[in-house]
Amino acid sequence: MRLRSAWLVAVLGIATLSGCGKPEPEPPPAPPPLSKQGLSLSSWKSPRPDLHDRLLLAHALAKGDTEAMVLVATEVGKTATVAQAIAALGGDIQTRFDDVGYLRVRLALERFAEVDALPDVLMADLDGGGAHGLYANDRDRVRYPVMGADTPQQADTRTDPFATDTLLGAEIGSPATTLAAEIETLLQAAAGQEANVIARDADGGRFPGGGSDFFALMANRAVEVHGKPWLFAAGALGRVEGVTGASSGRRVISVGDSAMPATASLGPASDGAAKPDMLAQGGFEGAASATESLIAEARAENLPADARHITWALRMGARRLDDHPSHEQGFGVLDTTRAKELLEQVQARSFDLPDIQTRAPVKTYVSRFLPEAGVGQGLYEREGWLIRQKDTRTITLLRQSGAPTPLAYSLQWRGNDGTFKTARDEVTLPLHEPVQLELEISPQQVGIHSAHLYLIDKASELPVHAVMTTIVAAEPFTAANRYRIEHREQMRGKQPKRYFLDVPPNISSLRVDAAVRAGRVQLMLTGGALALPPSKVIAAGQPAVLLVAYPPPGVYELTILPTHTPVDDLQISASTYYVDSQLDEKPPENNSTLLWMNNIYAPVQRSDILTEIGARRVLKDAGGPSGMRAYNIAVEPDSSSLRVAVTPADGRTRMGLYLYDCATGSCKLWGSDVFTRPAAKALVVPNPRAGLWRVVVDATAPGTAFEYTQIVSHPRFGRGSVAGESVERRTGARWNQQVSYQVSAAPPFGYDLVGLMDVVDPGSEAEERAAPFSDWQAGEDGRDLPLRPLRLSTQVMRLEVEAARSSTAPPR
Template sequence: MRRAWPAAMLGIAALAACSKAPPEPPPAPPPLSKQGLSLSSWKAARPDLHDRLLLANATAKGDTEAMVMVATEVGKTKDVAAAIVALGGDIQTRFDEVGYLRVRLALDRFADVGALPNVLMAHLDGGGAHGLYANDRDRVRYPLSGSSPPPTPSQSTDTLLGNDVGSSSASLSIQIESLLTAAVSNENKVLARDDDGGRLPGGGLDLFALMANRAFEVHSTPLLFAAGAFGRVESVTGASSGRRVISVGEFADNRVPVTASLGPAADGALKPDVLSPGDFANAASEAEALIAAARAESLPADARHIAWALRMSARRVDGLQAHEQGFGVIDTARALELLKQLRDRKLDLPDIQTRAPVKTYLSRFLPEPGVGQGLYEREGWLARQKDTRNITLLRQSGADTPLAYSLQWQGNDGTFKTAQDEVSLPFNQAVEIPLEISAAEVGVHSAQLYLIDKASGLPVHALMTTIVAAEPFTAANNYRVEHREPSLPGASVKRYFLEVAPNIASLRLDAGVGGGQMQLMLTGGELDQLPSKIIAPNQPAVLLVPYPPPGVYEVTVLPTAAGAKDVSVAASIRYVDSQLDDKVPGVNSTTFWLNNIYAPLQRSEIVAEVGARRMLKDVGGASGMRAYNIEVEPGSTTLRVAASPPDGRARIGLYLYDCASGACKLWGSEVFTRPVTKTLVVPTPRAGLWRVVVDATAPGTAFEYTQIVTHPRFGNGTVAGENTARKTGARWNQKVSFQVGAAAPFGYDLVGVMDIIDPDSEADERAAPFSDWQATGDARNQPLRPLRLTTQVLRLDVRGTPASGS
């Protein structure tokens, strides 16, 4: 049964001060740490991909020490500090009340710190003078799939693992310590920040969020952080994703700007919390005004009550979903009225935690894999699909006897249903609430579920539920999703969500506009935002993403001020399955059997090359890492590296560094993807030294490593058969033969490498490029071509081959 909000709560109260002297404010409630409430605490996820990347950087560059940030159990900082000193660490900074240390430490003792008793998490600091990103700002950067187009030059050079790796010039430790210093000083009524500290996956459950929560809980200071300006779903900054932090989004002219970040947080938390008219500084001023007014009227003015009042009193905006606005537009008059009602009705504000399912491409890296602060499932949903989920609530403060709460949905379009309209929460006992979920249409569906205290009628807690019903690529749509919009008004936004399956060789995006202009963006999987593109009439654009990581991708269309007409956006996926004939038809020749699995190919072509291959079996070193040098000679056509666990189960990471200029720069890495074998391919690599780092994740973990460098001097290949159009499901074979040239260097063998490519898609991309790297001269946006749809390798017979001079 739907219940109405209390009428008094919806009234407007003036913040104007009375002419008479205000009464003495009541003593401030003690911080949460003094109220018997346990402070925020959780163990870090393992392996932490930031740390593995930084360790790989250190291994490639020969670094031997680094700064390490440590979070401890409450009250155990002194013991942990002593243990770290015993390991040879040099303590640089300590905040004992919140359980934080920063220490300079030898890298070979880093794992020992994380294993110490009472340590929740120990993370390497990537920035600052001793950061492991040092001297790496000008590296050629690529998203983690290695072969995917790199981000635009305007983006941070440290977004390799998402939005929140941290800047080289302002390390994460600096951001954390400046926050804690400001909280300790108590000089500010409100702490406001507009940076984006945090670590992958930025869901409010990382070290930065832990320290922000504890600063709130120990020092009772309201925290307001800017939500960011990434312009896409699930792009709220890691800094503002913490449970205690108020995440502030932009708001103007009764709408959210198209550049504003949208929720939820990566762990499903209800973010942004509120929207602020004007700039971010306005929200901080409003919060300070509320604190002053509350104190003047002897109302609760501590951090917890102020944060609750700002959230629960925010004014909802019609036409915006929950993930776009959070609780709504900040309204301090309503917040003050809410504080008055809380006092008059003698409500003891409870502290309630939410645990809910999270299913995204990165949710397995949350501290508790697949569980977050709100329900958020970006993967696995289709329109009209039905299923059930459970949300868990835990009341951590208040009466020992159970308390009753009404359940009320806000902003629900019918996607979410609860069989019950109230819940009873015992003290410190988890209670499950089952949900029925079914989305009528494709797209994002979000809503808020409020808990209303039955005794007072006031809202005390809210959580967000969000699912994304994506459009799949299927045989029915010929593995192509297409949308046409006759007209899109200026300053509007249109979003499409595409479900990309695992093991796809190519994602192709086509876009055009008949009138006006539009900006197009593509994000998804583990990719950071790819270069955006302004598209004008008669200037269509084609974007090819090789080996796209699986997941739900967001295509965002932003018309310019004048609007856009006759908008067309289409996406398709391609992959060709292949195998070699068991019976070799002749010396150094084979039959290549092929099957086009997904979208039709206008034409297929096989590129056959000869290369020198090195294969070995090895184990992870002291940090789980192992490095290999590769000397690439001039004229080499490709460099290929791969690593895999022999048991088919161990997690392996692969990092490739270009060291040809003297300073090793990360070229690409293969970490996130689920396939057991990790592979990177560099077309026309620079001559000189390259370095490969294999992350076996633990000392002594076995793996198999392979590298191939193709070069015309080793020989060449010829292909027999037609390069014709191939429809979906087409099967064909082609004979490939190799002529051997120079022998391989000692320790290597010669192999024939066969790549099937999509030449017509590449020609389309060259004719209508999405990236303007040629105009700007910035090679970071250069597409990595050719685009390989499948690869096979054949060991060659080298009898009679001249001896190698290498």
């Protein structure tokens, strides 16, 4: 055995001497991260008030929580200073990443506002999950909201953009998938040595997202500090502006699946960014594998292989699909061969790749909540455009790196259908000086129009930057179309049909009807920052009716996906409804009045007036230390409705209203009114569960004055009667009906009695019941049921109750 061992050693030694066992050559050093290339780290201040944080504070107040986890983003290099300041406030620091300016802190809620006010803090966001999370149960998980949803509707569709199963993104309220856990997992991976590419199917984020929330800031900084490309899945919601929050960051690559470019999540990001960045076979996983190979080849050939060059090469080298618009494919299909050729040209020409930032107008229902209101990474106007409308917009370009002398770039459009034009063919960018570029816009067809505006370096002829431009020319509801939009289609292929509806403000109901003669389609309605029912399959003989109560204004997307072709005679329509009402000017006599009505929008099949008598409480109050106030409501068994409302004293301050069902011992968010533009907020609960309910009013700041109103109606207070017919009301119809009340009981002490008048259309509701859009099952708290009856208008009249008081007075 010893001789054999010696022989093996000799053979191995010979082999080593002959070169067969030479050690592997040293790999080239890793490229410097972006922060070492003269680029400043991403940094922006979050908007205040942060509506997501306000929701969590309302949760805490409703449930009596006193502490929570707080995520903190600091100015670059200031993490240690901020950590000391937070410790002085009594905060317990759980996790800390100094290189990217991240802290996670357990803190008393009463000190939260002080953290946010520290001079070196960019963002201080509450985390909803974990051991110190602010969610009571799974029903209170929060999703990242933008425009629309494909998940179960809450009871009042107007009110709750944040609550259960709402909108786009990973749940960030459950202990297993908190936003903090998602961020910290990725930061650890970026700082480790195991991988050259960070790729995840993560879609966390916070409202309003669009590459400008906490998650995007940390993702950007991780790329800049650690120099590794980040690839995230674009998502699969199948709608415009559906790209997930995690992949909307400027430095992050968002990848869709090239096998289904038209039915995956479509761009742009909610701040107009060019998302998804690209499509790839196998989605983000296929793109990650290809990117790993590209980096390995680039390093082996001493080509630029840092995150900025790799990201640029992947974007600019993508192969464009001629039959898909820009917002569906981004820059095109991943092509690493072309990406490597671009890296080779950079190397051969000693080209200094510039870093260019874009600021462009964004006009959507939620764009006012971006860090810089109405401004994003690309031009995106979902609202305000009609066909053949002409206007101009200005985008701003800022070159943040490269030569100190001005550099010239030619301008080229790709994917432009003629909607966009520039008055000039080139632009010159000095270093660190913003340059404005004017665009001419004129859509000629209804629908979404998108294109990329490329900047081509004139000296090298290399593309260096591209700006996404997107507008939606929606179909309006007008008197000319009788406030009804209709389409009939024959669908022979698998391409979806998309219609964009411009829903006006202050309407009571949006109705959608869908039917096919043959074939089968899947229908989705998204938009308006609200939670809508899941998509519905429409088949021959199975039509559907969807009534959306109190839809917020904005442009809604109606998507038709063929699931069995051909589809014969698809019929789709949408209508808007609102009945204006007012009480008679003469004082009521004997608790009787005339209710005057005017049908503003589409014809109403029947107009019934439902009457209730309720006990009303009105308080004048002001925001507490956190800007909030909470009120308890005891709901009697068999109560017919619960109504709460808040109005700012100045008539202007935009407030928030949150309503919790606490009847079972744990408070569950029933609904909220936050997004609606009117200052006054209101919620209505039909047939509320008996027991304790809790209301939280968010006045936004300590000391802000408001008036709070609550009404609980009950048959024991009396009944109402209505004179007049229940008939069809055409558009513009005016009529009045006599409404009278008979009081049978006095209100509780501190309350007054009011008569409630709700105008409803029972015909539409009967048709919805006969062809429901969704097979909703009511949860034990009833929050999965649609809000019915659907009120087209409501009036409240104070009732005279002296007779009732005397009849119920205690004996002397």
